[in-house]
Amino acid sequence: MTERWFELETEAAAVSATATCKRLWDQTGMQRQRARRQIERYMGAELDPTLWRMRYQLAEDLPLVWNLTRSLVGTVESRIGSASNPKLQFVTSDATWQVRRRGQKLDQFVDALALQDCGQYASVHDLRRVILRDALIFGVGWAQVDADLEMGRVLTERCFPWEVMVDSRDARYGSPAQWVRTFTASKTALIALFGEHKDAIELASETSDIELEVELGLSSRTTPELSDMVRCYHIWRVACGPDSPGRHMLLLEDGAIPLIDEDWLFEKPPLVGMWWDTPLIGIASQSLADELSGIEDEMNRVLQRVQDCIRHTSMATILAPNDSLVNEKDLEDTRDACVIKTQGQSQPTVFQALPFTSAHIQWITLAYEKAHELTGVSEMSSTAQKDPGVNSAVAIRAVSELQSVRFASLSRQQENFMVRWAQLAVSAVTIIAKETKNFVVKWPGTGFLKSLDWKDVSLENDQYVMQIRPVGQSKNEPADREQRAEELLGAGLISQTTYMAIMSSTLDTRAGTDRQTQQEELVSLYIDRWLDATDEQLASGMYNEDKQIRLVIPPLRWLNMPDAILQVAQGYMRAEIDEAPDEIRQLFLDWLEMAEGVLESQEAKKAAAATAMQSAAAMARTSPGVAQAVMQGSHESPQPQGAPPQAAAA
Numbered sequence: 001m002t003e004r005w006f007e008l009e010t011e012a013a014a015v016s017a018t019a020t021c022k023r024l025w026d027q028t029g030m031q032r033q034r035a036r037r038q039i040e041r042y043m044g045a046e047l048d049p050t051l052w053r054m055r056y057q058l059a060e061d062l063p064l065v066w067n068l069t070r071s072l073v074g075t076v077e078s079r080i081g082s083a084s085n086p087k088l089q090f091v092t093s094d095a096t097w098q099v100r101r102r103g104q105k106l107d108q109f110v111d112a113l114a115l116q117d118c119g120q121y122a123s124v125h126d127l128r129r130v131i132l133r134d135a136l137i138f139g140v141g142w143a144q145v146d147a148d149l150e151m152g153r154v155l156t157e158r159c160f161p162w163e164v165m166v167d168s169r170d171a172r173y174g175s176p177a178q179w180v181r182t183f184t185a186s187k188t189a190l191i192a193l194f195g196e197h198k199d200a201i202e203l204a205s206e207t208s209d210i211e212l213e214v215e216l217g218l219s220s221r222t223t224p225e226l227s228d229m230v231r232c233y234h235i236w237r238v239a240c241g242p243d244s245p246g247r248h249m250l251l252l253e254d255g256a257i258p259l260i261d262e263d264w265l266f267e268k269p270p271l272v273g274m275w276w277d278t279p280l281i282g283i284a285s286q287s288l289a290d291e292l293s294g295i296e297d298e299m300n301r302v303l304q305r306v307q308d309c310i311r312h313t314s315m316a317t318i319l320a321p322n323d324s325l326v327n328e329k330d331l332e333d334t335r336d337a338c339v340i341k342t343q344g345q346s347q348p349t350v351f352q353a354l355p356f357t358s359a360h361i362q363w364i365t366l367a368y369e370k371a372h373e374l375t376g377v378s379e380m381s382s383t384a385q386k387d388p389g390v391n392s393a394v395a396i397r398a399v400s401e402l403q404s405v406r407f408a409s410l411s412r413q414q415e416n417f418m419v420r421w422a423q424l425a426v427s428a429v430t431i432i433a434k435e436t437k438n439f440v441v442k443w444p445g446t447g448f449l450k451s452l453d454w455k456d457v458s459l460e461n462d463q464y465v466m467q468i469r470p471v472g473q474s475k476n477e478p479a480d481r482e483q484r485a486e487e488l489l490g491a492g493l494i495s496q497t498t499y500m501a502i503m504s505s506t507l508d509t510r511a512g513t514d515r516q517t518q519q520e521e522l523v524s525l526y527i528d529r530w531l532d533a534t535d536e537q538l539a540s541g542m543y544n545e546d547k548q549i550r551l552v553i554p555p556l557r558w559l560n561m562p563d564a565i566l567q568v569a570q571g572y573m574r575a576e577i578d579e580a581p582d583e584i585r586q587l588f589l590d591w592l593e594m595a596e597g598v599l600e601s602q603e604a605k606k607a608a609a610a611t612a613m614q615s616a617a618a619m620a621r622t623s624p625g626v627a628q629a630v631m632q633g634s635h636e637s638p639q640p641q642g643a644p645p646q647a648a649a650a
Helices: 010-027 027-045 051-053 067-079 097-114 124-136 187-193 195-203 289-312 328-333 358-375 395-408 408-435 477-490 496-503 511-513 520-529 535-540 561-577 582-622 624-636 645-649
Strands: 088-091 140-148 153-159 178-186 228-235 246-252 260-264 273-276 315-320 338-344 349-352 440-444 449-453 463-470 542-546
Touching: 010 051, 010 178, 010 228, 010 246, 027 067, 027 124, 027 289, 051 395, 067 124, 067 228, 067 289, 067 358, 067 408, 088 097, 088 408, 097 124, 097 408, 097 440, 097 449, 124 153, 124 273, 124 289, 124 408, 140 408, 178 187, 187 228, 246 511, 273 408, 289 358, 358 496, 408 463, 440 582, 463 477, 477 496, 535 542, 561 582
Parallel strands: 315 338
Antiparallel strands: 088 463, 140 153, 140 273, 178 228, 228 246, 246 260, 315 349, 440 449
16 A cells, blocks of 8 residues: 555655655656657757757758648737736625725735736736647646745746646546646755755755656756756645645655645645646646647648659659760759650650649648638638738627637636636735735836735635626727727717827827826825725824825816716715715715815806806997907906005996
């Protein structure tokens, strides 16, 4: 009976777990061989350069290969992976107002985490697109999310598909109880993280017999003096319930002492995956490259036959009789013709055979079209062209929507990836927050950075449900921008000048409307201050006492007051629905009362000006000279020197 490593003491568990990891590595050799073939298919060449040189000695002997896999993978990656960045939403229905407000802030907090860099990738969204490409090539892509206590950050890194290993029987239903991830790391980095195990790390042997890069043919040899790499194993035994925790260990390949040995309280490992197709059994799946393999190979076989025909049979053929007067040496010297000796007395005959027929081209074309049909990738999309006859924005959106339906499952995979990533990120932040006093992230608002502290946004797991925020599928293609600009112009939301700028592509729709939404942003800033007001701010009435900024700022008199009042009124209704405290709602009412006073003053001035204009018009019909004097007096308001205001007014 195999020892259960997760039930043993530390040293014995490390030895048993290391043996388990090595057995899994040996058992998954076929997966690495398959990965090598998929990499070669995507790259369009053999990985080992020595084999390439041995097979093709001369440059003109290199085969012509149409890399259909790379073309379609790039198309799907660009269309699905780069089309949008899914946003997370924490739903806190039937909760108190304070919990709902924290949930809204938690949306922004997780969004800020997703915008942080992930090693060589600028954000989690960039990493997600790489994971999607892995899924298209290998069938599955993986990422690991950890709490980096040394740097105080959430660490998300890419895992190669062959690094994640499970027992096939354990993973039969897709939820294995034991997971292993193997990876290489430098001794320097490990010593910096686990200085207490420095001696064991220094004695660890270099990766050699199972060096992944050498095995896949990515490198012919290693440079130990530069890399100093050792192989490590993460192994997780997931928890079976709240009262039955699992175990997690980080091991060196030949070390008997674990670098990490801790209880694992979660029912899943810190791994998040994405698949091209949902696995039938286990966690492995067919890839887009696998679907294309048969058609692509057949297409390239025919293509290479056509290539050989052009090279060898497209030369001129000369039928030269034995008694021909032509010099045989001259005929044999030429490299552009094939000389065939014949019997008879006649002049040499020259003709040229067809290197290939239309049937070859039709077969290649059929294979090319079927590859697009079976995978669902539009041929026009892969060549960055527009379908013939599809000119209007409505038609373009309709064609695009059809392709989106075809990849709805893949889009859902991306959303599930972000939800699972957010769950792991929140768990990592919880661990980091216990070690550090403050964990603050910067969320990019509309033109400014907003600091969010974890203690102000954290919620218990049973207080929310996480989902993808529903967003509109607006496009930014030229035809869509033109149609959208026409709609905005017709609704009176943009000026004729802005419309012309959009049509001439000097501005986009957002840039053209930014100037008209500044008031809305300012009022939104006021509303956020009121909703986030603390007890101290409510008691003092000051938002910032150091800068003497009041919590309820009197409305600016040059605002479009009806629109501002409507926006604040809608915010008040939202606060009423969310059951905000009375003190919070009173801030809205105070501002609305001041705004109403400003609006009444503006209306009174307008009414007085209108009355003066009507009076001047009436006097103009009776006494033009007096009307002119009245008009001049209304503009200049002259007063006699030393006269009291009452006399001047009279």
